[in-house]
Amino acid sequence: MKITSIEAIPLAVPFRRPFTFASGQATAADHVLVRITTDDGLVGHGEAPPRPYTYGETASSIVAAVRDLFAPVLVGADPFARERLRADLARTVANNAARGAVDVALWDLVGQACGQPVHVLLGHAADDVAVAHMIGLGTPSEMVADALEMNDRYGVEAFKVKVGRDLAHDLAAVRELRRELGDSVELYADANRGWDADTAVVAARRLADFHVTMLEEPNPADDVLGRRRIVRSSPIPIVGDESTITLGGVARSLVDGDSQAISVKVARTGFTDSAKIVGLCEGLGVSTMVGNQIDGMLGTVASTALACGLRSLARHPVEVTNFLLMTDDVLTEPPSIVDGRAAARQEPGLGVTIDPDKLARYRVDT
Ligand code: MUC
Numbered sequence: 271m272k273i274t275s276i277e278a279i280p281l282a283v284p285f286r287r288p289f290t291f292a293s294g295q296a297t298a299a300d301h302v303l304v305r306i307t308t309d310d311g312l313v314g315h316g317e318a319p320p321r322p323y324t325y326g327e328t329a330s331s332i333v334a335a336v337r338d339l340f341a342p343v344l345v346g347a348d349p350f351a352r353e354r355l356r357a358d359l360a361r362t363v364a365n366n367a368a369r370g371a372v373d374v375a376l377w378d379l380v381g382q383a384c385g386q387p388v389h390v391l392l393g394h395a396a397d398d399v400a401v402a403h404m405i406g407l408g409t410p411s412e413m414v415a416d417a418l419e420m421n422d423r424y425g426v427e428a429f430k431v432k433v434g435r436d437l438a439h440d441l442a443a444v445r446e447l448r449r450e451l452g453d454s455v456e457l458y459a460d461a462n463r464g465w466d467a468d469t470a471v472v473a474a475r476r477l478a479d480f481h482v483t484m485l486e487e488p489n490p491a492d493d494v495l496g497r498r499r500i501v502r503s504s505p506i507p508i509v510g511d512e513s514t515i516t517l518g519g520v521a522r523s524l525v526d527g528d529s530q531a532i533s534v535k536v537a538r539t540g541f542t543d544s545a546k547i548v549g550l551c552e553g554l555g556v557s558t559m560v561g562n563q564i565d566g567m568l569g570t571v572a573s574t575a576l577a578c579g580l581r582s583l584a585r586h587p588v589e590v591t592n593f594l595l596m597t598d599d600v601l602t603e604p605p606s607i608v609d610g611r612a613a614a615r616q617e618p619g620l621g622v623t624i625d626p627d628k629l630a631r632y633r634v635d636t
C-alpha cells in the first residue's frame with residue numbers, strides 16, 4: 271500500500287459559546303482536516319486543532335506544514351512503516367498539531383487495511399471509558415450550571431476545572447462546585463500557567479482542602495525554581511500538559527521534577543508518540559490521562575480510541591466532551607456520551623465517515 275496524496279483542509283465551525291481558560295479563549299473550531307489517500311483507495315483522516323496561545327500554530331501554518339513539509343515525505347510511502355515515517359516527520363521541529371493529525375490519519379489507514387479498530391491495534395484495554403468534562407472559566411454560577419448540565423444530561427462525574435485567575439475567584443468557583451456536585455464527583459484543576467509560583471503554592475493547598483485531586487500547569491514551567499517549589503510543597507500531584515508536549519519533553523520534566531503526572535493529547539502526539547509517552551510513564555510509575563486540545567468530533571473519536579487502547583489511560587476519566595461546544599461538524603455520526611462513558615468505535619480504523627455536504631459547507635479554502 272502506498273500513499274498517493276495528502277490534503278490539509280481548513281474548516282470553520284461556530285461554537286455555541288466561547289471556551290475560556292487562563293491563557294486564551296477559543297470561539298470557533300478553526301480546525302484542519304487532514305486526509306491521506308492510498309493507491310488501493312483507502313482514505314485516512316486526522317484533525318488538527320490550532321492553539322496559537324499554547325503552541326504557536328495557526329490553521330494556515332498547519333496547512334503549510336502538511337503541504338510543504340510533510341506531504342513530500344509521505345507521498346509514495348507505505349503507511350505501515352510508521353517508525354520510519356515518524357523519524358522522517360520528526361525532522362521538522364514543533365508543528366505538533368500538524369504532525370499529530372498526520373499520525374492519526376496514518377493509524378486510521380492501517381486500521382482500515384487490517385480490518386481492525388485503532389483501539390484494538392493499540393492494545394484493546396477497554397471498549398469504553400469514563401468521561402471527564404472540562405469546565406471553562408466563568409462566574410461560579412456559570413461554572414456550576416455547566417457541570418450540573420453535564421452531570422444530569424450525560425452522567426459525567428469527573429470535572430477538570432479551569433483556574434489560574436484571581437485566586438479568591440477561583441476558590442469561590444471550586445467551593446460552589448464541590449457544594450453543588452457533592453463529595454462523590456472528582457474535581458481536578460488546570461491553571462494553564464496563569465499563576466506565579468507564590469500564588470500556586472497557596473492555591474495547591476487550598477484546592478486540596480476541597481478534595482481537588484490534581485493541579486495542571488500551575489505556573490510557567492520555565493520558571494524553573496518556582497515550579498520545583500510548587501511540586502515540592504503541593505499536597506496534590508502537579509500535572510504537565512503544555513510544558514510536556516514531546517517524548518523527550520516529558521522525560522526531562524519528570525527527571526527535573528517539574529511534573530508528577532502527564533496529560534497526553536492525541537492532537538499533539540498522535541497515537542504513535544502518545545503510546546511512547548504512556549510507556550515511558552508506566553516504567554517510571556507516573557500516572558497519565560487523556561487531555562483535550564478543545565478537540566472537534568474527529569479528535570474526540572481519536573482520543574477515545576487512544577484511551578480504550580492503553581490500560582494506563584483507560585483508568586482515569588478521559589476529557590472528551592469539548593466537541594459539545596460545536597454547533598456541527600463534518601462527521602456523519604457525532605460521538606456520544608451515555609451514562610458518563612464514551613465508547614470506542616468498533617469499525618476498522620477510526621470508524622469515521624466524512625459528510626461531503628458538511629465538508630463543503632464548513633471548508634474555508636474554496
Ligand atoms: C487544557 O488542558 O489546557 C486549552 C488550551 C489547549 O491547548 O488545551 C486546552 C485544555
Ligand code: MG
Nearest residue numbers: 460486511512
Ligand atoms: Mg491543560
